[in-house]
Structures are given as C-alpha cells and as structure tokens.
Amino acid sequence: MKITKHCFIIIIIHMLISIISNAKDIEADFSEFCFLKGTTPIEKSVTDKKVLSLKHHRMVYLGNDEKIARKRFCTDYSGEVRRHNLYLDTKLQVGKVYYLNSSIERDQTRYGYFLVKRAYDTPHNDTDGAYSPNPLLLNIDCSQVFTLKHHRMVNLGTSETIAKQRKCNGYSGTVGRHNLYLGNKLQVGKVYYLNSSIENDETRYSYFLVKRAYDTPHYDTDGAYSVNPRLLEIKCDRDGDGVEDNQDNCPDVAGPASNNGCPKTPNLVIDLNDSKVFSQCQSCSPFLDTFMNSGKRHLIAGGVGNINFNRLEIRNIGNSISNGAKVDFYFSRNNTLEKNNDKRVKNISIPSRNPNSSYGIQTSITGWDLWGSGASSSANNGNYYILVDIDATNTNSEGSNGESDNFLAIPITYNSSATASSRLLRNSFFKVDLANKPYEVSVFTIFGAQVTKKTVANKEGENTLAKNLPKGFYIIKNGTETYKVVK
Numbered sequence: 001m002k003i004t005k006h007c008f009i010i011i012i013i014h015m016l017i018s019i020i021s022n023a024k025d026i027e028a029d030f031s032e033f034c035f036l037k038g039t040t041p042i043e044k045s046v047t048d049k050k051v052l053s054l055k056h057h058r059m060v061y062l063g064n065d066e067k068i069a070r071k072r073f074c075t076d077y078s079g080e081v082r083r084h085n086l087y088l089d090t091k092l093q094v095g096k097v098y099y100l101n102s103s104i105e106r107d108q109t110r111y112g113y114f115l116v117k118r119a120y121d122t123p124h125n126d127t128d129g130a131y132s133p134n135p136l137l138l139n140i141d142c143s144q145v146f147t148l149k150h151h152r153m154v155n156l157g158t159s160e161t162i163a164k165q166r167k168c169n170g171y172s173g174t175v176g177r178h179n180l181y182l183g184n185k186l187q188v189g190k191v192y193y194l195n196s197s198i199e200n201d202e203t204r205y206s207y208f209l210v211k212r213a214y215d216t217p218h219y220d221t222d223g224a225y226s227v228n229p230r231l232l233e234i235k236c237d238r239d240g241d242g243v244e245d246n247q248d249n250c251p252d253v254a255g256p257a258s259n260n261g262c263p264k265t266p267n268l269v270i271d272l273n274d275s276k277v278f279s280q281c282q283s284c285s286p287f288l289d290t291f292m293n294s295g296k297r298h299l300i301a302g303g304v305g306n307i308n309f310n311r312l313e314i315r316n317i318g319n320s321i322s323n324g325a326k327v328d329f330y331f332s333r334n335n336t337l338e339k340n341n342d343k344r345v346k347n348i349s350i351p352s353r354n355p356n357s358s359y360g361i362q363t364s365i366t367g368w369d370l371w372g373s374g375a376s377s378s379a380n381n382g383n384y385y386i387l388v389d390i391d392a393t394n395t396n397s398e399g400s401n402g403e404s405d406n407f408l409a410i411p412i413t414y415n416s417s418a419t420a421s422s423r424l425l426r427n428s429f430f431k432v433d434l435a436n437k438p439y440e441v442s443v444f445t446i447f448g449a450q451v452t453k454k455t456v457a458n459k460e461g462e463n464t465l466a467k468n469l470p471k472g473f474y475i476i477k478n479g480t481e482t483y484k485v486v487k
C-alpha cells in the first residue's frame, strides 16, 4: 500500500488531533480518503519496469526451420551445447524449445530454434549478452516422431486423374528408393501425394504408389521432407460394373456384385449321373457315369444293332437361363472331333433351360446310321467313338469355364454280325492314364489350325497350358478327349 503526498499532511494533522484527543486507532480514519482504492497505476508501474538481466543458458541450436527443429527435437538430436547469456526477465524452461534471437548485436537478429539444456538466473562470464525479448516457446508434440523411413515407390505423375488410371491399369514405372521423414511408414499398395524433394525449401510433389515400406532408412538415399503425405483413395474398377477389381472374379467383364462381378451365364453340361445308355454290350453299365469310368465299350452289332440313349441328361448348371441349343452326335474313328471327317449321325434341338434344370434327350444310333449299306461289311468291324457335342452351334455364351465341358466321347465297338456279343470281343480300348504318364496335348483354333503341341506331366499341366492361352476360342485334344476352351 502506498500513500499519496497530499495525504501525508492530512495524516500528520490527524495524528496530532489523535494525540490531543487520545485516540488510538488512526488507520481506519485516514485510509478512507488517503489510500487509492481500486485503481491500477501502482501494479502497472511494476509491469512496465520488467527487469531484464543477463541470464546464462546452455542451449542446442536446432536450426531455423520449424519443421526440422520439431523433427530434431523429437528424435534426440545431439547438436553442440552452446552458452548464451540472454537478456530476459525470467530464465527459460529447461527441456523446452524456443524461437529466439541469439545475436549479441541489438540491431542484428539471428533467430533460430533452441533447445534449452540448462538455465541460470546469472550471466556466464565468458559469454556476451544477446537481446532476446519475448522468446517464443514452441510447443512440440512428439507423438508423431519423424524418422527416415525407406520406401520403394513408383512415381505416377502429378495429375490425380492420370495417377488413378495408372494405378488401376497396373502401370509399371521405375521403382525408386525414397527415404521419407515420417511418423509412420506408408501403406504398401496405396497411392500418396507427397514431396520427394530432398531440399527443404523445394517441393516436388507427385503421386507415388508404394511398393515396399521399411521403418528404417536406406543408406543410399537422401532424406525427403514429406510431412503429411496425402493418401489418395483409389477404387479400381476396370470393367465399371461397380465391383472393385480386387473383389471382382471377372475384372474385365461386367457382372453383378451378387455373382462377384462375373456375368451370369448359362452352362450346359451332360449330367452323367442322370443319364442312361444301353447297347448290345451286356456287361456295360447303363449308367453313363459308371460306364465312362469302366474302360469298356458299348457294342453296336449289325445294322439293326444300336446304342440307345434312354436318357441323355443336358443340365444347365449356370446361373442364368440358357438359350435353345443343338446337340450333335458324331461317329468317329478317334475320340477327337473333326467335323470334316467325322460323320454327324444325329442333330437334336433342346429347349432353353432355367438354372439347375435339365432336358432329357432320347435317341438311338443304329449300325445303319453309322455305315448305311456298309453295315453288313465285316471290314468295318472295329473300335470307334460316338462323340456328343452339346451347344454345337454356340448359341450359349457359357462363361470362362463353361465351354470346356460340352463334349463327350463314348467308346464303342462295331461288329457287323447282329449276333456279336461283347463277351466275344476283347476290349481293346486304349486308356491313357492321365494320372501317371506324360501325354501330348494339342491346341487348335476353331478352324483347325494347330496353335501348339506340348507334352504335359498330368492334368494340372494340361490345365496350365489351357490357362495360359491368349484370348480366343480353342479346341484342345489330349489323347482321350477333345474339348473347347474360350479365353
């Protein structure tokens, strides 16, 4: 509390009166009019006279770039600890970073970021003083610690549109090495917009596809300042059917999501389990599935002899309705269909079928159908095949796997004697054991031109050969069967 000058006289007079009147408490009486009430000049004068004095600090210079200073602070930068006497009213806080002037000249500024290691209220005798009014405290959150992390990335260019196209079309640019100052490494397979420049004051922003990412730097690469790389969300949908490529089983063919991006297609097959075939072969199973695995041959004996398709079940195992189709039966010397050489003996129409419904063909093929007047000639005796080609005119597009199961070769023996019995005919069916012996696979165009011929070890090798064919329509012959493939 302070007393104004003019009051002093009043107090003296008052004291004299008090002594005369023998009063004891004087303060209560003069305080009311002598002390300043509710005013601020007193406190303000203290603030104005903030006393600056030289205070010794030991500090590490972190540079004059805030980004770098933050990074250095958070990654335990071990720079030289320097002595600085600073004109301050209070010493700085140890462990904090300040932006301040370290110049000893009043009219010169040399601002930078300093990490305070020690602070004293007194100056150091060996250091000139620096005028650093109002050092700026830099609050640093090290929850994101930036360290150099090695990334292998493909530069997709500076245009977002082009970057998206390139990402979705499997662009194969050069994979470059980049060390990036980051809190966390980037996600592999994603595209980021970031600065790949090693110069702090230079920016060279581009879209990068991350191929690999490591938590450690690569020794052979300079560091790039890429604070906050922007993740570019890219949804690739090459066929535009709304199903992303990575979830699209048919990424280049539009199809509903309910069918994993593949078009719904019919798929006609011969349902062996539901088919029954009879002939003069007494020991042949009428059930086609059993017969086809038995190694036996059906027997057609003489012109009136026949192979009787009591029921040849054509089933639509696809997921959309099939168109009406033709089913052709050919008579062939071997188990491959050559339309120029083989004789078509039946041509049957089947109606359209809903998914998982079937149509039973009933027909029979006689010795007369095979040979006409030659049916009675024993010179024609021998082993042959009845070839069944379903969807013979390709009225149905049956999807990627649906075209290869449209063919069946049924082994038969022809004997011109109507009394011939299968018991008298030795089974000379040559069965290739697909599981154990290498065999030859030939691939032809639909016009009969050979595309390739290759020896494969097993069915898997055959499938791989078929799988690697370029787009097109092929006939494949493997020695025991002939089938069509659409790529």
Ligand SMILES: [Ca+2]
Pocket (backbone or CB within 6 Å): 237, 238, 239, 240, 241, 242, 243, 244, 245, 248, 250, 251, 261
């Ligand atoms: Ca798609």
Ligand SMILES: [Ca+2]
Pocket (backbone or CB within 6 Å): 239, 241, 243, 248, 249, 250, 251, 252, 253, 254, 255, 260, 261, 262, 263
């Ligand atoms: Ca698709």
Ligand SMILES: [Ca+2]
Pocket (backbone or CB within 6 Å): 267, 268, 269, 398, 402, 403, 404, 405, 406
């Ligand atoms: Ca089919």
